[in-house]
Amino acid sequence: MDPAHAVLISLGTLLALLVHGRFPPMLLFSVWAGGFHVLGLIDQETLLTSYANPGLAVLVLLMIVSLVLERAPILEIAFRKLINGRTGPAVFKLSAVTALASAFLNNTAVVSALLGTVSNQRTHPPSKLLLPLSYAAVLGGITTLVGTSTNLVVNSFAVRAGLEPIGMFQMAWVGVPVAVACILLLGVLARWLPDRGQRNHHGRQDYFLEARVGTTSPLIGKSIEQNALRNLEGLFLVEIMRDGRLISPVTPEEVLEADDTLIFTGEVDKMHVIERFPGLQVFGTRADALLRSNLVEVVISNESELANRTLREVDFRTMFDAGVVGIRRGEKRLTGQLGRIPLRVGDALLLAVGKDFAQHRNLTRNFHVVGGAPLHPKLSNIQTAWSLGGFALVIALATAGILPLFAGLLLMLGALIATRTLTMGEIRRRFPFELVLVVGGALAIARSLESSGGADLITDAVKAVFHGHGVWGAFVGIYLMTVILTECVTNNAAAALAFPIALSTARAFGADPTPFVMVVAYGASAAFMMPSGYQTHLMVYSPGRYRTLDFVRSGLPMSLLYAALVITLTPMRFPF
Template sequence: MTTAHLVLASIALLLALLAHGRVGPAVLFAAWAGGYHLLGLASQQELLASFSNPALATLILLLLVSLALERSPLLDHLSELLLKGRVGLATLRLSVFACLISAFMNNTAVVGALLGTVTSQRRHPASKLLIPLSYASILGGITTLVGTSTNLVVNSFVIDAGLPPLQMFQFAWVGIPVALACIGVMALSSRLLPANASSEAEARSTYFLEARVAAGSPMIGRSIETNRLRNLEGLFLLEIEREGRLISPVGPAEILHTGDVLVFTGEVARVQTLQRFPGLEVFGAGADALLKSNLVEVVLASSSDLANRTLREVDFRTMFDAGVVGIRRGDRRLTGQLGRIPLRVGDSLLLAAGPDFLQHRNLDRNFHILNGSGLRPKLGRMQSVAALSGFALVILVAALGWLPLFGGLLVLLAALLGSGLLTLGELRRRFPFELLVVIGSALAIAGVVERSGAAELVAGWMRAIFDGHGVHAALAGVYLITLTLTEVITNTAAAALAFPIALGTARAFGVDPMPFVMVVAYGASAGFLIPFGYQTHLMVYSAGRYRMRDFLRAGLPVSLTYSALVLLLVPLVFPLHR
């Protein structure tokens, strides 16, 4: 078996592990890049050069600058005005606004900034608006070079391959028509989305509440009925966990034992009902402690250190001065011992926040807040104007070619640090280390795929498959491969693995590689069907109490419209033959 075949086999294994999701992309990509280096397929210089790619450095700077921009109150104020009127019009206005902002800001930051406003408003069920918000943030990202990290990742591969770098508005000629058409489809198909909990009280009732019978409690040895646990105000005793055994349903004659975990459902805000039961602890604290604290709902962020770890492992209460009252994943309420459940990105957590909760500096890295006070102070009016104007100026001078985007962002970052709008502490906490590892490693892996002959081998297969159907069919094939990868794994990984195939296929057919490069960029952002492959989908998944089928129903018309227009417009805007 040749080196090319071995490399392809290892890439297939990498894809399988990424799709499985048990191990994070950063760990897998770093392991593969390191493995290729140890096997002599990538030299030390080639490996290190992947992490110093100019486009990758520009992406890191852009994400750091956006930490200040996402604190602007502009998004909150405008989004409240946009949600007036019928749900179809509200969807249209919100989508257009999110699309415009996402063209120049990171789409994760846009969705994070609007998430709390959309979930707390009373005009429309949040579930009617959150999927369109996530889709619109993607659609805005495909219109400019800086709109999404995917475009900058593709640009890093372009530069690494020795091709001319992509320009600021090169994506717009295809991206804008595609975005407008898809937003129209979303507005017309808003009725396909469910009308889930539209109020905070209803949303909170979808959680479970756990209470533990402490040693020495007078409730021990007495039945459920004797303890008056049957007809509680707003709460229902659903099950008891005793020494790893689940008792459900709970009969009135069931006797309570020391250490029993009582699982209630209903209105979690009615926790004060448990105050009258002596020796009953709510997640490690007496009910009195919860009554003195605020119930805050948050979504676990993609940058969180808590992902794939349990509450018990991280000592959540000490780490955040908050107890977890309930966990929701999509429309499912998680029960059992919450402290032993591995958390996932996108999980909604209902927290009983203590007085020092807002003082913890790691909040903005770990959570997107849905209700309650903001985790970080918003910029003042003049600060907001200064930050946004500075960013607009950087984009303008870069588009006009007066100053490279990297240089402009570097100057802006220095100005934000000098003015105090950003601090070194914030940069340390929010530095996108995992993204740096993934993209740097992906560049090294792509180089190995290219140099080993694996990309040429796949390109030969593509040529054999599509030879009788023409180069347009091959272009569609590369797009569909990228789209499938981005639905199953992540957009960054999809771009990394599809790019060498696209470049090799273009060379095999003897055509300009730019159309193939662009379909990889657009295809890597075409994740509309499955919520687990895209960060913004995970952010809205639990907040909107969605099911998988909700994304399929709402996403299929958008995906079909998006794909048809991309495949129609790319060869027209970027000719295959020059």
């Protein structure tokens, strides 16, 4: 088999593994890049320079500086003034402010900053606001170069391919009209957004909870009815795990045995009811002792090492000085033992935390806080003013061509460290290693695709498919391919896979590559229909108690309007 076909088959395997989701993208891209080097498709210098790309360096600096900006309380203050009145106008105002913030700040950081505030407010059901919050963060990201990591990833590829880098506001010519139109649509769609009701008095929703019958409990040998476990206030006994066997439904005549695991669903604030039953334990601790602990509600982040692992596989208490009281995954009913459920990005956990919880260095990488004490203190007014002012100055100088963005961000990072607004420990904990490995590996894979002749084969196939439609048909095809990829894999991975194909297609048709580069950037952010399509969607999935169908219903009209505008406006502003 010739190298070109071998590379294409290996990339098909890579895409299949990315869609499957069993292995993290950073591992897959690193293995593939290393494999291509071993096979002689790229030399050592090319491999190493892929991880030292100037665009990638700017992206890393921006992510580190954003660690401080996400602690600025200005977004929360603005939000509290936006949600008064009817739901439609509130959605529109929230979306507009979120999009504006996301144009300059990392959109994950924007959603993280507002997640707890939006989830715990009582003016509107959180399910009416959280999905627009996520969509608006995506829409704001397509208006500037620094709006989302995906834009900087595409820029890295452009620089590596010898093209002109994307300007700071070059994407705004198409991005702003698209964002404005879609935000207006969000305001109209507000009436059809799911209404999952208000949270309970303390702002917490129903969780999947677990309690074990101790070996000396007086509950042993008595039925559910005799133990008065049938009609509990705010809790419902749904299953019993006994010797690896699941008993469901639980009948009133079922007799309890030692080491039975009782699985409840219900309001966390009603868990004090369990204190009445002697011998019941929650996460290996007496129920009354645990429930007097400080409860913190978190969402598992996309960077978390807990993803695809069970609580039994990790020493959770040692890792975080916390016990897991409950798990929630959108509106999906979980089943089985709490400790045996594979955790997913976006799962909400209710933690009973110890006194050293906030001191653990791995918290911000693993969790977004929804309820309870924040993991890091907010910036003071003075810190907020000079941090945001400094960032605005860096952007302005870069836009005017006075100071390169890399140099400006580097100076700002030095100032943040010098004033101890940002510590070296926080940088080490939050350094975007995964992003570096994904982007660097993708750049190396793209070079292998070119050197092996695989890119030429793809180009020939694209020309054959769109033979009767010309460059316009190929342009639309690249957009659709990118959108499909971004709904199936991560947005950065989608951009990495689509860019070399887009560039080869533009060159095959003798067209200016700029519109093809831009449409990959816009298309890689067009993930509206699946919770897994974008990391901010996973962040709001459980706090909003959403179902996948909620994303499909709201995302379909968004995707159609977004696609129509991007496909129409991009060639108008960036001609072929």
